Amino acid sequence: MSIAGRIALVTGGSRGIGAETARLLAAEGATVFVNYREKRRRADRVVGEIAHAGGTAVAVRADLTDPAEVAAMIEQIRDRAGRLDLVVLNASGGLERDRAAGYALRLNRDAQVSLVEAALPLLPPSGRIVFVTSHEAHFHESRLGYDVYEPVAASKRAGEDALRERIPALAAREISLVVVSGDMIEGTITPTLLERANPGAIEARRAEAGALPTIAEFASEVVAAASAAVPSGYTVYVGGADYLAGVTGVSSAAGGADRQR
Template identity: 80%
Template structure:
């Protein structure tokens, strides 16, 4: 990446591992001051912060359960107090396949919490700020392509979250704020394929054979980081992998 994010302030949700962590590292390397959001894994988030710092960047770990509005308000308040604004909001955190979560958890996190965080961050987002919503092809194409039964609650709720955010485009555009979606096929080595494989052994090999190859964490994170600054129209969707999904995007 270029250094076009120098001086910008970024928040990456779910930034303590996997795609979020790699995205945070790339944004830090590009010059952004990165806030790495986490829910429980403070040490893991701090490792990402330390890696960014060792590479010459600036970062802080910020805790918030995104389904808790008070915690989200505290997190955005901390960013306001430290930096006064937020130029880039990467909505990467998602879930719904975890054990022992309430039946409505996927919808609360993947739809309601995404909108609530945008609302909480709105006072910090200046004109030219950008929101990047991270999703999967199985969610983005939900209703048009079949998904795995085990992933259905996540796919449906993330599609609902994307739709809710797209409904906000006119208001965001009036404020000069852009919304970009980045959608990917199964990503090698991330938590969702791991959980799917646990529920249905062989599912990853089958999808890899069907698609030819699966994107890596690095490839997907690079597309997310690029979406932070690329000259894209608001509402644009960037696709990573899964060419079979893209044959008919109507």
């Protein structure tokens, strides 16, 4: 499967890992719908950068926790492209101060599943869904994490589990799911928030795990996962060799390696 010519949606594409994933997908020849919630200028900037580099992208607004906005976004994609070959479920949240209790679960589990359901009519056979998550979330049940990140980790793991439950139904339509899980990523907002609550957390993680993956490295693994010839349910691990010690089927403990769950 090649990326060129594919129609892709990247949720939370206005900044960080999502923005870089959108740029890399477009550089490989995909038409990219860059979803954002409220940072329109940032999303427009990503779209502008892609166009400047010769690629094709469109900014599409939707708060993923709002079914009407998701439906309108899918409609917009259908009108412009007619189909959707790839959905990168990158948008995430739950550390925001102004959100009601249960918001993390609504966004990181319920909204992920609802988006997949809403996108299904546009996904052809060989369509792919990539769920982006963190080691803190993926290994939530087996390893203690930071208190401040707990609601996000728990809800993202719940989201991953809910998506995995849909693998058989997706397989019936020849659509596959790949999970990409990463260590703390250098240069993103989440470690900065963790650092505020736990001064020294980033340095401690570097001391424990070595160099942390960068946004560019993580995003390139997400893009590779979008076209990799792997079975549905496959997990790509990026960084964090210490997390992987108990994972079955691990062939190498080097950071950035990619392995079966």
